[in-house]
Amino acid sequence: MSGHSKWASIKHKKAVVDSRRGAQFSKLTRAITVAARDGGGDPDANATLENAIRKAKEASMPKENIERAIAKGSGEGGEADAIESVLYEGYGPGGVAVLVEALTDNRNRTGADVRHIFSKNGGSLGEPGSVAYLFDKKGAIVIDSSRYSEDELMLAVEAGAEDILTDEDVFEVITEPSDFTTVRKALEQAGVEMDSAEMAYRPSILVPLDEGQAGRLMRLIEALEDNDDVSAVHANFDVSADVLERVAG
Numbered sequence: 001m002s003g004h005s006k007w008a009s010i011k012h013k014k015a016v017v018d019s020r021r022g023a024q025f026s027k028l029t030r031a032i033t034v035a036a037r038d039g040g041g042d043p044d045a046n047a048t049l050e051n052a053i054r055k056a057k058e059a060s061m062p063k064e065n066i067e068r069a070i071a072k073g074s075g076e077g078g079e080a081d082a083i084e085s086v087l088y089e090g091y092g093p094g095g096v097a098v099l100v101e102a103l104t105d106n107r108n109r110t111g112a113d114v115r116h117i118f119s120k121n122g123g124s125l126g127e128p129g130s131v132a133y134l135f136d137k138k139g140a141i142v143i144d145s146s147r148y149s150e151d152e153l154m155l156a157v158e159a160g161a162e163d164i165l166t167d168e169d170v171f172e173v174i175t176e177p178s179d180f181t182t183v184r185k186a187l188e189q190a191g192v193e194m195d196s197a198e199m200a201y202r203p204s205i206l207v208p209l210d211e212g213q214a215g216r217l218m219r220l221i222e223a224l225e226d227n228d229d230v231s232a233v234h235a236n237f238d239v240s241a242d243v244l245e246r247v248a249g
Contacts, residue, residue, distance in 0.1 A: 024059060025059070025061060025065070026228060027103075027228070027230075027231055028052070028055060028056045028059060028061055029056075029061075029065065029069045030069075030083060030103045030231070031052040031055070031103065031231060032049065032052045032053060032056060032066060032069035032070060032073065033069045033070075033072050033073035033080050033083065034073060034080065034083050034085065034103055035048040035049035035051075035052045035073065036049050036069070036070045036071075036072075036073025036074045036080075037073040037074070037080040037081070037083075038073075040074065041070045041071070041073065041074035047180065047181040048199075049070070050181060051180075051181070051197075051198065051199065053066055053070075054197075055198075056069075082105040083103055083104065083105050084103070084104060084105075084107065085101070085102070085103055086101075086102045086103075086104055086107055086110065086111075087099060087100070087101055087102075087128075087132065088100040088102065088111070088114050088125060089125075089126045089127070089128060089129070089130045089131045089132055090114075090118050090123055090124055090125040090126045090130075090131070091118075091123055091124050091126060091131070092118075092121075092122070092123040092216075092217045092220050092221075092235060092237075093121075093122045093123065093209070093213045093216040093217050093220065094207060094209045094210075094213040094216075094217065094237070095207055096207045096209065096217055096235050096236060096237045097131035097134045097135075097203070097207070097235065097236045098118075098123065098131070098220070098221075098224075098233065098234070098235045099131065099132060099135055099201050099233070099234040099235070100114055100224055100230055100232075100233050100234075101201075101230070101231045101232040101233070101234075102114070102227075102229045102230050102231060103229060103231050104229040109229075110227075110229040113227055113229070114224065114227070114230070117220070117223045117224050117227065118220070118224075120223070121216065121219055121220035121223055122216050122220065123220050131236075132201075134203055134204055134205060134236055135201035135202060135203055135204065135234060135236070136201070136202055136204060137177055137199065137200075137201055137202075138174050138175065138176070138177065138199070138200060138201075138202045139173075139174065139175035139176065139177060139179065139180030139183065139184070139197075139198075139199055139200075140172055140173070140174060140175075140196075140197075140198060140199075140200045140202060141156070141172065141173040141175070141183065141184060141187065141194050141196070141197040142170050142171070142172050142173075142194065142195040142196045142197075143170060143171045143172075143173065143187075143192060143193070143194055143195060144169070144170060144171075144193070144195055145166065145169055145170050145171045146169060147193070148171070148192060150164060150166070150171065152190075152192070153171060153173065153187075153192070155186055155187070155190055156173045156175075156183050156186060156187055158186075159179070159182055159183045159185075159186035159187075160175060160176075160179035160182055160183055161173050161174060161175045161179065161183045162174050162175060162176060162179075167241075168240075168241035169241065170195065173187070174202070177199060180197075180199060184197050198232075200232070200234060201234040202234075203234070203235075203236030204236075205236060206236050206237065206238035207236055207237055207238060208237075208238040208239075209237050209238065209239050211239075211243050211246070211247065214237065214239045214243055214244065214247045215247040217235065217237055218247045218248050221233050221235060
């Protein structure tokens with residue numbers, strides 16, 4: 001997974017910075033609203049909501065904004081019912097498979113926007129099912145390997161994690177979706193600081209890219225992530241961490 005977990009860490013840190021500037025608050029609010037609508041307004045009984053709230057707090061979203069988003073999602077009818085989850089599939093530079101998660105109140109608008117971003121940045125939007133089979137939905141927790149040893153993270157396995165991967169200068173703790181919250185809380189209680197912790201589509205095979213292709217792919221991904229309706233982007237690239245630092249910086 002050369003460089004891939006490193007990308008998760010870089011993305012997380014950039015997203016927190018952007019959110020503190022207010023750039024991502026609308027996305028975080030929408031994620032909380034939809035999670036509360038789909039699974040109820042109690043974060044203790046709704047892992048998706050609990051995770052969305054945690055991300056909002058990391059981004060310093062005011063408590064009243066969070067509570068308002070939960071109330072909006074938990075209420076009957078209204079704006080929350082108009083939002084739907086859509087998964088777009090496509091190809092980036094070098095033939096990399098790209099999955100785009102979106103939360104939208106207008107599927108036609110978002111689909112057109114995503115298609116335009118792909119074509120403008122050297123990619124192409126594919127048909128449903130064209131690349132999704134190359135990914136598995138997993139919990140992924142990224143931890144700085146310079147601060148902890150693998151032995152110190154074995155408590156995650158004891159809490160239900162299925163694997164701990166070493167990827168250049170980070171560890172990545174992998175869980176089944178149902179075990180994600182339990183494992184993350186076990187690490188939190190042990191005082192382990194995490195670079196990122198989220199549900200993600202993890203690739204089963206990776207496509208190697210040179211630095212030029214990696215730069216073009218990062219521009220595509222950043223353009224997709226800048227879209228107001230896009231909540232997450234996943235791709236099955238293989239790039240060394242030092243190249244990734246340069247092109248994603």
